[in-house]
Amino acid sequence: MTDLDAYWMPFTANRAFKKNPRILSSAKGRYYRDTQGRELLDGFSGLWTTGLGHCHPDIVAAVQKQVATLDYALAFQAGHERVFELANELVKIAPPGMSRVFFTNSGSESVDTALKIALAYHRARGEGTRTRFIGRERGYHGVNFGGTSLGGMPANRKAFSSAMSPGTVHIRHTHSPADMAFSRGQPGWGAHLADDLERQILLHDPANVAALIVEPVSGSGGVLVPPVGYLERLREICTRYGVLLILDEVITAFGRIGHAFGAQRFNIAPDMITVAKGLTNGVVPMGAVLARDEIYQSLMQGPEETIELFHGYTYSGHPLAVAAGLATLSVYQRDNIFAATRAREAFFERSLHSLRGEPNVTDIRNIGLMGAVDIAPRPGAPGARGMDVFLRCWQEGVVIRATGDTVVFSPIFDTTDAEFERIFSTVRKALQSLA
Numbered sequence: 001m002t003d004l005d006a007y008w009m010p011f012t013a014n015r016a017f018k019k020n021p022r023i024l025s026s027a028k029g030r031y032y033r034d035t036q037g038r039e040l041l042d043g044f045s046g047l048w049t050t051g052l053g054h055c056h057p058d059i060v061a062a063v064q065k066q067v068a069t070l071d072y073a074l075a076f077q078a079g080h081e082r083v084f085e086l087a088n089e090l091v092k093i094a095p096p097g098m099s100r101v102f103f104t105n106s107g108s109e110s111v112d113t114a115l116k117i118a119l120a121y122h123r124a125r126g127e128g129t130r131t132r133f134i135g136r137e138r139g140y141h142g143v144n145f146g147g148t149s150l151g152g153m154p155a156n157r158k159a160f161s162s163a164m165s166p167g168t169v170h171i172r173h174t175h176s177p178a179d180m181a182f183s184r185g186q187p188g189w190g191a192h193l194a195d196d197l198e199r200q201i202l203l204h205d206p207a208n209v210a211a212l213i214v215e216p217v218s219g220s221g222g223v224l225v226p227p228v229g230y231l232e233r234l235r236e237i238c239t240r241y242g243v244l245l246i247l248d249e250v251i252t253a254f255g256r257i258g259h260a261f262g263a264q265r266f267n268i269a270p271d272m273i274t275v276a277k278g279l280t281n282g283v284v285p286m287g288a289v290l291a292r293d294e295i296y297q298s299l300m301q302g303p304e305e306t307i308e309l310f311h312g313y314t315y316s317g318h319p320l321a322v323a324a325g326l327a328t329l330s331v332y333q334r335d336n337i338f339a340a341t342r343a344r345e346a347f348f349e350r351s352l353h354s355l356r357g358e359p360n361v362t363d364i365r366n367i368g369l370m371g372a373v374d375i376a377p378r379p380g381a382p383g384a385r386g387m388d389v390f391l392r393c394w395q396e397g398v399v400i401r402a403t404g405d406t407v408v409f410s411p412i413f414d415t416t417d418a419e420f421e422r423i424f425s426t427v428r429k430a431l432q433s434l435a
Ligand SMILES: Cc1ncc(COP(=O)(O)O)c(C=O)c1O
Pocket: 105, 106, 107, 108, 109, 111, 140, 141, 142, 143, 215, 219, 220, 248, 249, 250, 251, 276, 277
């Protein structure tokens, strides 16, 4: 074993981990292998990334070919053919009117890019006072400064409080167990919670508000599924006050809830969409912002030789990421993956909800192939029971995730019935053995 000290691990209890490390060495399809040679069933699709399974042969081949052909291409004032092709392919499957694509390397970068585009758009239209952003409690928009400021998970903000952007406010989250516990799919109660947006816009004055950013389904915040009618109402309010609606679809795009984009499942027309993760099946880091044509056009002003948006990354549209993205999108299409995930939803839902009644389970939620189980915290030790479930499942060869005392599932799309049974019976045993 190599020395573990130098590597400062992300979102990890470094000291506990290094006493009892969990090190993966290879992966294929729905299974990882660890350094002890054990096989682990991946019930989390990497980190919401790998719906098509690990080391998909088409994606591997595309990346291998690309790395030997064009490893890097100058990204500013130059390009390479395939990045234009990937943008076109994304536009083909995007909601109508989302016709411009800006590439990034992650979800966090996509979020901060979308926020900057929103500011630039309003300014170009002579509405430069629109500088405030609205997020939502329990939202997660990555870890850069914009996304951290707009996110609504207290632990992610606490240490950085002084640097939170002063122009950000939050609407209330939609989780109300008394009104919706154990809902299957969208809760019927709660559309009116969207009216909190109008309250915030009026408080700060519409002329000062640039955009609302929300996840269609809060993922990292614990799979909070939007109540029926809620997202529609957010859209109406944004339109009424000239506020842009940014849907953060880093998790919900590319089949996780049965469509190319969550916007299509919920029939919402956003102004921008942020994506990452499933764009390349997690194989090479890549993100993107999709924008309505009007937003792009607003910036195409002044002399043609002028750079219109002073923003971009060295690795925007990196050839390896593009190769992975093109191969991934073509598998989604060829194998009809989005319809296939819709067909798995009912079985996943039934299996997940079979955990109702197990010790300490206080709520279960799901939509598409994402689901969560809330466990009552151990008195005086919040998060301990969630971590125990994660560790016990790992010991049994099943990978799930815990955020606090919420156990979260995001299975690989072609997980079989028997594998679902294995995932949930392992979690059941873990719940039954918890103190
Ligand atoms: C909705 C959402 N936005 C943004 C991000 C940040 O993505 P990344 O970790 O690639 O920066 C995530 C990551 O989980 C996410 O779920």
